[in-house]
Amino acid sequence: MNLSRITLIGCAVFAVVSGIGLRAEHSETAKETKPVNVLDISEPHVVSKAERRAKTLLAKAVIHVQKEGDDSVKDFMSDPEYIDGELYVFALGIDGQFLASGGSSMVLVGDSVLDTQDVYGNPFFREMITKAVHNGFGEVKYHWTNPTDRMGEPKTTFFERVGDVIVAVGYYPERSSAAEAKNLLARAMTAIVESEQESLAEFNDADGSFVEGDLYVFVMDMSSGKLLAHGVSPELVGRSHSEILSPDDKPILTEMLNLAKENGRGVYTYRWLNPQSSKVETKHTYYRVIDNKLVGVGYYTKSNNT
Structure with a gap:
C-alpha cells in the first residue's frame, strides 16, 4: 500500500470520527436546551405568617392535651387561648368522631366525619386519620368553605396525634392583590436603580423583604434570556427562558x-405554581424593562386548581 493511499484512508477515518464527535456534541447540546416543565425542576414553598401562626397554635394545643388528657379537647370550644384571629383548633378521634372545634366546624361535633368531603369530593378527614395513624402527624390540603366569603377556598391543615385524639389547626393561604403586586414591582425597580448587584441578591433571598406572601420578584436578562433572580425558586436562576415551560x-x-x-x-x-397554596393557579404578572432587564411581579387569582 503506497503512502498516498494510507494518507487518504487516514483522512477518511479522521473525518468519520470527527463527524461522530460533532453529532454527539450536537446531541448533548440539544439535550441541554430541551425545554423542561417548571414543575419538574422547582417546587417552591413560602412559609407565610398565617402558616407560622397555625403551627404555633397547634403546638400549644398539643401540649395542652398531652398534659390534661383527651377530655381537655372541650377547652378548644371555649378558651380564647386556643383561638388566634381567624385560626382555631379542632379535634377528632382516630375513629372519625368529631370531638371539638373553636370555629365554624363546631356544627360537626358529635358526628362521624369519615365520609365528609370537601367541595370537590375529597374525603380529607379520612386522609387525615390515615396519616395520623401511620405517621403521627402531617398535613392535608383541601377546599373548605371560608366563613369570610362563603366560598370553597384552598385550605391547609396541620395535625398531630395525641393518643387516640387528632389535634388540628388549618389556615387559608393568603392571596395578594394586584395593587400589592404593583407596589412590590415599584420597590424592586427603585432597588435596581440604587444598586443592581445588591438588589439581585435581595430578590434571591426567600426570607428577604422582596418576598411578601405569594408575591416575589424575578429578573431576566433581555440579551441572554437567562434568569438573574427568582424569589422562591433559586434553581431557576441561570436558566434560559427557552429551557422553562409553564x-x-x-x-x-x-x-x-x-x-x-x-x-x-x-x-x-x-398558569403557574402558587408558592403559598402549592397549587397551579392563574397568575397575572406585571413586568417592566430597566437597564436591559425584565423585572416582574405577579399575583394569583381564584381558578380551578390542578
Missing part, C-alpha cells in the same frame, strides 16, 4: 420576553 407546557417566559422587547412594560397572564 405547568401546562407553554413557553411563557419566551412569550413574556418577546412582549417586553416590543412594549417595555405590560401585564401577562399564564
